[in-house]
Amino acid sequence: MSTPPTQADPAQLRAWLHGAARRDRLAFRALYEASAPRLYGLALRILGRRELAEEVLQESFVAIWHHAVDYESALSAPMTWMTAIVRNRAFDVLRHRRSTGEDDALDSAALASLADLAATPAERLQTSSEAQALADCMAALEARHREVIGMAFFHDLSYSDVANKLTLPLGTVKTWIRRSLARLHDCLSARGAA
Template identity: 60%
Template structure:
């Protein structure tokens, strides 16, 4: 695991784009720059080193396989990767039968602490919170089922087939809803930038 400081989002985006092109060297740099932080994050959720290592490994496999689907206008790179590792950790909690209760407010605060960049300026922090608010606003404008399908696909790292099975919907419907929802988010976020 590497330096606990995370590089700037632009560098992470560059490495993610490299990973999307199957560039192993770029992916290695991404891993070296972020694995310590993501491992600590998984460890806080799972409480056991071996489970955190498994969640981290599963997370990076998903990051490698889904790097081409990363959309920088929807989430910062570290936020996107953290969401993937968080979901892998929750999957492990379910598989191992660990029924530990998680206090959502405390958990959200720990996520914010884990992602806080000590080198970020107040302007960087303000920009990130503006982006998060804009995304939350645009997500809330989507229809309930569309928002749920999009959330399962992107925030829970489920394939379209998995989403279709979980929601008991035809795969074509899931793909259409995801495509339309992404278009609506893109339009909504673009309108927000022009204000």
């Protein structure tokens, strides 16, 4: 994991993600090779321990493989989407270790920090603009629809898990997510962020 991070072309990352959604192992391997060093660096910065960062990276790529079909290019750039998965998993590990008392030495400020420290200023500005556009479009959704989208995409829960947590029929959750994604796509397209 000592390879310096490379800047992969977002269009190429998107193509590899779509390939992974079709279960193309070569595309997934290329995606991994292009993005793993940077994502590992992010996990290491959050967790501060190599073994935890490696575990989070592995779990994140399993999630990326399983959820590549759910990736919506209109909602975020490929690296932004993958970074969110790694960041969420890393914070989950921090929370778990704190709640079980496994590691009191982990920096509590890391939980409050959501900035990708590996990003360049231009990437941070782009991510900030995309995040603001997404936040504005999310705010236009009905509260329950916002909730299911947040649970499914920002907390990486399966549709079944969302349905169980909210005690809703699975079909309802799927319909709300499908309609909400269409509304978000339209909103972001109208804002020029898609």
